[in-house]
Amino acid sequence: MHIAGQTVHLTPQQRELIDLAATLGREKFAPRAERHDREASFPFENYDDLRSSGLLAICVPREFGGLGADFATYVMVAAEIGRHCGATALSFNMHVSSCMWSGFIADALDMTPEQRADHQRHRTLHYRNIVQDGKVYSQPFSEGGAAAAGKAPWGTLARKVDGGYVINGKKIFASLAGAADFYGALCTLDKPGATQRDSLYLAVPAASQGVSVVGDWDPLGMRGTVSRTLLFKDVFVPETARLMPEGLYFQAAMRFPHMFATLSPTYMGIAQAAYDFTVAYLRAEVPGMPPVKRRMYPTKQIAVADMRIKLEQTRALFLQNARDAKVDPDKDTRMRLYAAHFTIMENANALAALAVRTCGGQSMLKSLPLERLYRDSRCGSLMLPWTAELCQDRLGRECLYESGERDEELE
Ligand SMILES: Cc1cc2nc3c(=O)[nH]c(=O)nc-3n(C[C@H](O)[C@H](O)[C@H](O)COP(=O)(O)OP(=O)(O)OC[C@H]3O[C@@H](n4cnc5c(N)ncnc54)[C@H](O)[C@@H]3O)c2cc1C
Numbered sequence: 001m002h003i004a005g006q007t008v009h010l011t012p013q014q015r016e017l018i019d020l021a022a023t024l025g026r027e028k029f030a031p032r033a034e035r036h037d038r039e040a041s042f043p044f045e046n047y048d049d050l051r052s053s054g055l056l057a058i059c060v061p062r063e064f065g066g067l068g069a070d071f072a073t074y075v076m077v078a079a080e081i082g083r084h085c086g087a088t089a090l091s092f093n094m095h096v097s098s099c100m101w102s103g104f105i106a107d108a109l110d111m112t113p114e115q116r117a118d119h120q121r122h123r124t125l126h127y128r129n130i131v132q133d134g135k136v137y138s139q140p141f142s143e144g145g146a147a148a149a150g151k152a153p154w155g156t157l158a159r160k161v162d163g164g165y166v167i168n169g170k171k172i173f174a175s176l177a178g179a180a181d182f183y184g185a186l187c188t189l190d191k192p193g194a195t196q197r198d199s200l201y202l203a204v205p206a207a208s209q210g211v212s213v214v215g216d217w218d219p220l221g222m223r224g225t226v227s228r229t230l231l232f233k234d235v236f237v238p239e240t241a242r243l244m245p246e247g248l249y250f251q252a253a254m255r256f257p258h259m260f261a262t263l264s265p266t267y268m269g270i271a272q273a274a275y276d277f278t279v280a281y282l283r284a285e286v287p288g289m290p291p292v293k294r295r296m297y298p299t300k301q302i303a304v305a306d307m308r309i310k311l312e313q314t315r316a317l318f319l320q321n322a323r324d325a326k327v328d329p330d331k332d333t334r335m336r337l338y339a340a341h342f343t344i345m346e347n348a349n350a351l352a353a354l355a356v357r358t359c360g361g362q363s364m365l366k367s368l369p370l371e372r373l374y375r376d377s378r379c380g381s382l383m384l385p386w387t388a389e390l391c392q393d394r395l396g397r398e399c400l401y402e403s404g405e406r407d408e409e410l411e
Contacts, residue, residue, distance in 0.1 A: 017076075020055065024081070024084075028049050033086075033369065034369070037087070040224070057131045064127035064128070065132075066127060072325070074262070086266055086270050087225045087376065088224065090263070091225045095180070097184075098138075105327075136182075137182045138175060140171035142171060142172050154188045157169060158187035158200050160190070164241065167187055167210075167237060171230040173227040174228060177213045177230055180206055183204045185203075186199055198247070203243050209235065214229050255327050258325035258326075258329070260341075263386070264321075271314055271344070272311065273373055274354075279304065281370075282358070307358070310351055314351075335399070339391075342381075342392065346381060349374075355370055355373070
């Protein structure tokens with residue numbers, strides 16, 4: 001069954017790309033996942049497959065030679081990849097986000113005619129890198145402080161110089177560190193009194209002088225993302241490095257909140273995989289396991305029914321979210337988005353935990369994928385800017401306050 005469910009109406013392109021992701025995932029990514037997880041190594045072969053299948057350009061607009069997939073198509077494809085290898089889906093999202101943000105998201109925002117012409121020139125170069133040269137982009141934002149939570153300007157600074165910018169700073173948890181060709185770094189324009197409005201989104205060539213990858217990477221889960229630390233020391237990038245015009249990132253973050261929800265499809269895929277595994281295990285259909293059926297026990301049937309209910313609840317919100325994405329969503333849509341993101345991240349972990357309990361001791365041996373799903377699933381709720389806590393934080397505030405309302409007696 002497709003991640004999107006059999007009954008969902010899919011366009012021909014959606015069906016074709018989800019099928020492609022399912023085939024790649026099942027035949028190529030899943031068999032490699034255990035090794036990359038054990039070694040915490042980057043799945044370069046998976047990226048070779050994404051490149052040769054055309055999926056690297058999934059969200060490059062058609063006019064630039066890409067597949068021109070929209071938000072809904074992308075998230076369903078991403079979930080299908082996540083079903084087979086969570087780490088690949090998560091790092092792939094960093095690459096694809098570079099295309100979505102500079103593509104249909106930027107198209108929906110306000111720009112001056114000069115900014116739009118500039119943006120068109122710059123993205124032509126970046127999309128050519130992807131479509132013709134198969135280059136990979138990443139999205140290192142996190143710095144360990146409040147910036148990635150959306151509560152402070154980026155500590156990484158870009159100083160304007162003749163012909164471009166000089167960047168200094170540090171990014172932690174940078175998926176694709178040492179694997180991407182370009183690091184799409186968020187920086188603050190270096191000027192007195194700079195705020196979050198002065199954010200700049202710059203594609204830093206990985207081979208630039210002054211770029212280094214440091215530290216180790218030995219985490220609980222999502223080990224194949226190889227999210228090591230990046231240092232930028234006096235790194236010069238030309239003006240064409242701008243993936244969005246100056247000031248546009250802030251506008252995008254304010255007006256197109258679905259841009260941050262692309263982190264959850266990976267975990268929708270993991271939730272589905274935990275359920276898939278449980279069904280196969282209880283039916284004694286997991287390759288390499290003794291043919292011991294467990295499906296006849298009423299307690300197992302109730303547990304798997306609970307899992308299916310949780311999965312359907314999660315999927316319903318995921319698909320609604322996929323359909324809702326647009327510029328300037330109304331308040332209800334934005335609140336549903338936080339609720340959906342929270343639900344997907346938390347339910348992925350809840351489903352993986354239920355799967356381990358229901359399948360039993362032998363199911364959590366490292367020779368089987370469930371143990372990896374359990375660890376990977378825990379990582380979703382930690383992802384800034386929308387950690388589970390920050391989703392609740394935004395949702396709680398917006399439930400109780402209308403725009404501009406304050407409590408004067410507390411001030
Ligand atoms: C597998 C994996 C891959 C990742 N890949 C990337 C990547 O490619 N690019 C990238 O940029 N990031 C990536 N991240 C990073 C992720 O988004 C977080 O930045 C990271 O988990 C580090 O978080 P932290 O411990 O610094 O966050 P936290 O300590 O949770 O948050 C950092 C700061 O945000 C503020 N904050 C946090 N929670 C709250 C709250 N509830 N209320 C108010 N303020 C709060 C505080 O100021 C806090 O000090 C990845 C993370 C994982 C787990």
